[in-house]
Amino acid sequence: MSVIEQIKTSVAKAINQLYSIEVLDKDILLNTTKPEFEGDYTVVLFSFVKQLKKDPEALGNELGNYLLANNNNLFAEYNIIKGFFNLTISNKIWLHFLQEQSNNKSYGVALPTGNKVMVEYASPNTNKPLHLGHLRNIFLGWSIAEILKSNGNEVVKTCIVNDRGIHICKSMIAWKMFANGATPESTNTKGDHFVGDYYVKFNEVYKQQVDELIAKGMDEKQAEANAPIMKDTQQMLLDWEAGKPDVIGLWKKMNSWVYTGFDETYQKIGSDFDKTYYESNTYLLGKSLVEKGLEKNVFYKKEDGSVWIDLTQDGLDEKIVQRKDGTSVYITQDIGLAEQRYNEYKANESIYVIGDEQNYHMKVLKLICQKLQLPSADGIYHLSYGMVELPTGKMKSREGTVVDADDLIEEMINISKQKTEELGKVNDFSETELKELYNMIGLGALKFFLLRVDPKKKMIFNPEESIDFHGFTAPFIQYTHARIKSILRKNEVDNIINDTGLLKLEKEVIKQLELFPTALLEAAQEHDPSKLAIYIFNVAQLFNSFYAQHSIAQAENENKKNLRLHIAQLTAQVIKTGMKNLGIDVPERM
RNA sequence: GGUCCGGUAGCUCAGCUGAAUAGAGCAACAGCCUUCUAAGCUGUGGGUCAUUGGUUUGAAUCCAAUCCGGAUCACCA
Known part of the structure; x- marks a missing residue:
């Protein structure tokens, strides 16, 4: 049980015993004590002062005496300032914690609960390469x-x-018209970029044709519908649906180029999937569910044969779930896929990492699944994240104003190479070791940059200002880790910690380390990695202050040295495990 | 227009289940390497927490209204 939980339980129990009122753990408002006051954790008494009509000073003293008398292993002392009841945890608790965990490679990692969760992310289109927005999605x-x-x-x-x-057909048409049989191999281009170039090409030609038609006197809407290249594309989609062999062949070929390109990028950023679904296989799903919904009167049929659901009671609109020609719409596919995934994996929770422009859609999806009483319905959670925008506005792949994922990754790795070379600390590294290090730092910086902010907030990325390597960044944390490792390489750690008392910073670091499982839990509960990123940064920052003030290797005596080595060891461990949970590796040296 | 999200230091962001003098990082300025890695540490300056009103012993945090920015409300996906 964490120290925070122990305090809450003890205080709640104390109040129950002393005043016979019903107080639960969650009613205890507990903060870390502000540095200018004496103590580790602070219970805010105001609500109890009010409830019990007691003077805060008197209440605090009664509570303090009770706590010291009944939990003498936990609390060392207390003080009361206004309504703030400051508790000092006894050093034994901290030392015991350190002794128990400093050698525990899986500190913070919980035992299996049996709960099963599906996480869906990335979900790219196969007509263009990945961009910065995808990276945010994938990292999240x-x-x-x-x-x-x-x-x-x-x-x-x-x-x-x-x-x-x-x-997809747009890229295919453009390739047919302009490529003269070129391939990624023949042009030495990464497959997804190759196909993406034809998507851009399509839009160029399309725009030109529309302009021409407008110049001939057509209005814009008509022009857009009548541009020859668009008509060809629409025909191609029909041919695809009809399964015309040459179209299917081209489709398969171009998609395979894209997949090869994606795989390269996924491998580079260290991402993979346990199961990939293809929309070409799922787009017809959901039909049986439409039937089921009609039977249950969740859906209703309009005169023209289209099927709808009325969500106005839930504050939403009417939504179509099947066209009059009997084909599925997007949301129906999603419902079908939700059912299929549940049947295959029986996960009780399903997290969709999707941009916030789909908030409404996801709300509707969950609601319909609930109304259909699908077993997966209540477990649906939309991890919504804000768009990544440029200072000039939104990224538009149609117009080519995107920050390309591969370019950005390469740039980050180059910057890390350049900085590492400037510092010259790892000149003895082999080529492979160097490459690995540059990747670790460059990708780490990028991942941390995208993960350190609240997912739901949109973020602005300025390509002119390169991503920082100082302060609240991955390289800062990685550096802290490397520095600790350097010390641990040079000094033997004795397993047994002797109680020599704790200096302020020693205790602060231990206290912070003890919060790791709590931080991990909070990040999971709120579906928010930024909580964890901030926590790890605080650990590193605190350790660095400690490091600057107190020598480890040249400590005052052997016991102090050993204590600090344990602190360093557990700090490194927490950083390593914490960063791993962000998808970021941490080097032994840098 | 309806719904949802956001507005906190020059910039990027924490804090938002109410509580002590609103915190970090970057940028600026001033210090700290003959001692464990200076990608570090210490300090200084920098705030009408969008605005107004309300609830409360107490509001950046809760409520209401207003202003600004964004998303969404397709027989597109």
Whole structure:
């Protein structure tokens, strides 16, 4: 049980005993004590002062005496300032904690709970390469999966590839018209970029044709509908749906180019999936559910034969779930896929990492699943994240104003190379070791940059200002780790910690380390890796202050040295495990 | 127009289940390497927490209204 939980339980019990009122653990408002006051944790008494009509001073003293008398292992002393009841935890608790955990490689990781969670993320289109927005999505998905695993959940990572539809046909048409048979190999281009170039090409030509038609006197709408290249594309979609061999062949070929490109990127950033679904296989799903919904009167049929659901009672609108020609719409596919995934994996929770422009859609999806009483319905959680925008506005792949994922990754790695070379601390590294280190630092910086902020907030990325390597960043944390490792390489740790008392900073670091499982749990509960990122940063920052003030190797005596080595060891461990949960590796040297 | 999200230091962001003098990082300025890795540490300056009103012993935090920015409300996906 964490120290915080112990305090809450003790205080709640004390109040129950002393005043016979019903107080639960969660009613205890507990903060870390502000540095300018004496103590470790502070209970805010005001609500009890009011309830019990007692003077805070008197209440605090009665409580303090009771706590000291009945929990003498936990509390060392207390003081009361206004309504703030400051508790000092006894050093024995901290030392015991350190002794128990400093050698525990899996500190913070919970035992299996039997809970199963699916995390869906990435979900790219196969007509263009990945961009910065995808990276935010992928890093978030990966990280939340890791965090859930650390909290004892079994996790299935999944991806739904958007591999069909008009946008795919656009690239295909443009390739047919302009490529003269070129391939990624023949042009030495990464497959997803190769296909993406034709998507851009399509839009150029399309725009030109529309302009021409407008110049000939057509209005804009008509022009857009009548541009020859668009008509060809629509025909191609029909041919695809009809299964015309040459179209299907081209579709398969171009998609395979894209997948090869994606795989390269996924491998580079260290991401993978346990199961990939393809929309070309799932887009017809959900039909049986429409039937079921009609039977249950969840859905209703309009005169023209289209099927709808009325969500106005729930504050939403009417939504179509099946077209009059009997084909599924997007949301129906999603319902069908939700059912299919549940049948395959029986996960009781399903997290969708999808941008916040789909908030409404996801709300509707969950609601419909609930109304259909699908077993997966209540477990649906939309991990919504804000768009990544440029200072000039939104990224638009159609217009080519995107921050390309591969370019950005390469740039980050180059910067880390350059900085590492400037510092010259690892000149003895081999080529492979160096490459690994540059990747670790460059990708770490990028991942941390995207994960350290609240997912639901949109973020602005300025390509002109490169991502920082100082302060609240991954390299700062990685550096702290490397520095500790350097000390641990040079000094023997004795297993037994002797009680020599704790200096302020020694205790502060231990206190912070003790919060690790709490931070991991909070990140999981709130589906928010930024909580963990901030926690790890605080650990590193606090350790660095400690490090600057107190020598470890040259400590005042052997016992102090050993104590500090244990602190250093556990700090390194927490950083390593914590960063792993963000998908970031941490070097032994840098 | 309805719904949802956001507005905190020059910049990027924490804090938002109410509680002590609103915190970090970056940038600026001033210090600290003959001692464990200076990608570090210490300090200084920098705030009408969008605005107004309300609830409360106490509001950045809760409520209401207003202003600003964004998303969404497709027989697109």
